Amino acid sequence: MQMRxxxxxxxxxxxxxxxxxxTSFLAGRxxxxxxxxxxxxxxxxxxxxxxxxFVVTSAPPPKSIWTYVGHAHYNAGRYxxxxxxxxxxxxxxxxxxxxxxxxxxxxxxxQAPAPPADGLTLQEVTYALRExxxxxxxATLARERGVAFDLNAETESQLxxxxxxxxxxxxxxxxxxxxxxxxxxNDGQLNEGANEVAAALTGLQDWLVxxxxxxxxxxxxxxxxxxxxxxxxxxxxxxxxxxDFAAILSSGELVGYKVEEESDLARRDEEIDRRRxxx
Numbered sequence: 133m134q135m136r137x138x139x140x141x142x143x144x145x146x147x148x149x150x151x152x153x154x155t156s157f158l159a160g161r162x163x164x165x166x167x168x169x170x171x172x173x174x175x176x177x178x179x180x181x182x183x184x185x186f187v188v189t190s191a192p193p194p195k196s197i198w199t200y201v202g203h204a205h206y207n208a209g210r211y212x213x214x215x216x217x218x219x220x221x222x223x224x225x226x227x228x229x230x231x232x233x234x235x236x237x238x239x240x241x242x243q244a245p246a247p248p249a250d251g252l253t254l255q256e257v258t259y260a261l262r263e264x265x266x267x268x269x270x271a272t273l274a275r276e277r278g279v280a281f282d283l284n285a286e287t288e289s290q291l292x293x294x295x296x297x298x299x300x301x302x303x304x305x306x307x308x309x310x311x312x313x314x315x316x317x318n319d320g321q322l323n324e325g326a327n328e329v330a331a332a333l334t335g336l337q338d339w340l341v342x343x344x345x346x347x348x349x350x351x352x353x354x355x356x357x358x359x360x361x362x363x364x365x366x367x368x369x370x371x372x373x374x375x376d377f378a379a380i381l382s383s384g385e386l387v388g389y390k391v392e393e394e395s396d397l398a399r400r401d402e403e404i405d406r407r408r409x410x411x
Contacts, residue, residue: 153180153182157175157186157197160172160173160179163175164176164203164204165392167255167291168254168259169204169207169253170204170208170253170255171255173201173204176197176204180198184198185224188200191396193229193343193391195221195225196222196228196231198217198231199217199221199225199230202221203234203392205217206241207281207287208254209254209281209282211241215239218231218238219235222235229333229335229336230336232331232332232335233332233333233387233388234388235328236326236330236332237388238325239324240329240377240380240381241282241381248280251279251280252277252278253281254287257296261291267296268299271304274303275307278307278311281308283305285386285389286385291304326375326377326380329366329370329384330367330370330371333366333384336363336387340353340363352401353394355401358390359390359394362383362387362390363383365379366383366387
């Protein structure tokens with residue numbers, strides 16, 4: 133009898149850990165999509181500590197929770213922390229193409245010196261814009277304090293959604309570029325990263341084609357073919373001689389961002405279609 137209660141207690145503890153991981157993950161993903169990578173990383177790390185082997189299946193393709201930890205750090209410009217988390221992700225799921233993608237991107241991103249202690253973070257900028265701080269004022273602060281993150285397809289979209297205008301985005305890019313221009317990744321890092329990105333894009337391409345062809349939800353995925361076009365562009369750039377590293381980087385970042393976004397869009401369109409059919 134005691135053994136039965138002991139086993140039942142272990143089951144309850146495991147269920148509590150899973151529930152806690154799921155709750156923290158959902159909060160972290162919402163923060164990530166809003167452009168709050170610092171909050172996202174904290175939530176994802178909380179989920180990972182509760183269950184280091186937690187696999188996310190609600191936002192296909194399946195990913196380790198450590199993939200999300202790495203993604204959040206990547207958006208925040210903390211590439212060393214991102215790579216460490218992505219190493220853990222690949223140790224848990226070696227065929228996780230999203231983890232492989234961001235791992236390669238961390239190698240390709242210019243390794244800037246440590247940002248100034250008070251450098252503006254992505255989260256600070258998106259929060260301030262939502263609190264009605266003007267883009268012009270944010271540009272002034274960026275010039276005074278420096279910028280601690282890089283702009284890519286995802287972070288730029290998040291800044292626009294928060295209220296950034298074209299002038300602010302250009303200022304952020306210029307200020308950041310001045311800090312990283314003399315400390316870029318070497319050719320070895322760039323080629324190693326490009327190889328990983330190409331392998332990840334191939335994996336995501338295979339998964340996407342399979343999902344579209346065989347999954348009941350597949351007809352709602354990538355209906356504009358934007359993701360497949362970006363994958364093809366990235367693979368073409370990776371195969372070119374000489375390689376266009378900037379194109380590989382931008383394509384990889386765009387694919388990572390759009391695949392994450394597409395799972396929500398496909399779910400939404402599937403629900404709309406279901407409601408239409410039941411009327």
